[in-house]
Amino acid sequence: MSIIQKPSLCLGIIVTVFCFFCGTVAAEPPFITLASTTSTQNSGLFDYILPKFKAASGISVRVVAVGTGAALRLARNGDADVLLVHHQPSEEAFVAAGYGVARHAVMYNEFIVVGPAADPADAGTAKTAAGALARISGHGAPFVSRGDDSGTHKRELALWVEAGVAVARHSGTWYRETGSGMGATLNIATAIGAYTLTDRGTWLSFQNKQHLRIVFQGDPKLRNPYGVILVSPQRHSHVKFRQGQRFIDWILSSSGRVAIADHKIDGQQLFYAE
Secondary structure: OHHHHHHHHHHHHHHHHHHHHHHHHHOOOOEEEEEEEHHHHHOOHHHHHHHHHHHHHOOEEEEEEEOHHHHHHHHHOOOOOEEEEOOHHHHHHHHHOOOEEEEEEEEEEEEEEEEEOOOOOOHHHOOOHHHHHHHHHHHOOOEEEOOOOOHHHHHHHHHHHHHOOOHHHHEOOOEEEOOOOHHHHHHHHHHHOOEEEEEHHHHHHOOOOOOEEEEEOOOHHHEEEEEEEEEOOOOOOOOOHHHHHHHHHHHHOHHHHHHHHHOEEOOEEOOEEO
16 A cells, blocks of 8 residues: 555645645746837946836736837737837827827937048038938048937938938948947948937947047937837737836836936036936
């Protein structure tokens, strides 16, 4: 009898231990998925503010950092709970189509034109951002574009239109597209001595500036606003809308605003709460 009972006893112990560990693994801490941009990630903003949100809420945030266009597609497909991007017309269209609950203005920084320290195109003497790009085009000076449907890329293309330059005709000559994020694009601009459009936050955190410098800034049209949107649970029932809304409430609160303002590099503030 004892020989027959021992395997049953062992099996019972194994099942009990297995179920205990299964229960432990299943009790995963709460988290949300945030689809956002490479600029917010590369600037170190999330590394600074998200631990503060977790301490206040117990909710972790898993960031998928891509271009704004790709982030919008992820959210449209239900692969994110919250969206934080920087192309307001696309954000408003996302909400109008029923994919998002509402857009909230959360913060802003600005775009800048960077290029070789010698500024061979004299872009720095222009009065407007479009004028700076027109000078770069007129000199045939190399310009590196992200070319990735990001918010930065969308703003750059709008400025080229304002400058009256059809950059598609010059693709592969002085105008080159990387199809990459801001950090990679800045590295290429550094390597070949080219101009590019970047957000100030990424530029301040970029470590490979070498001979590049800011050559144009200050045009009101370079203002770079960011919006935060809860993905609609009516469109995607699996969206963690309560946790997602809690993140939105926090980042719009005084605590979130202070956290955004406190993120600095070398004493310079990277983003400003709306």
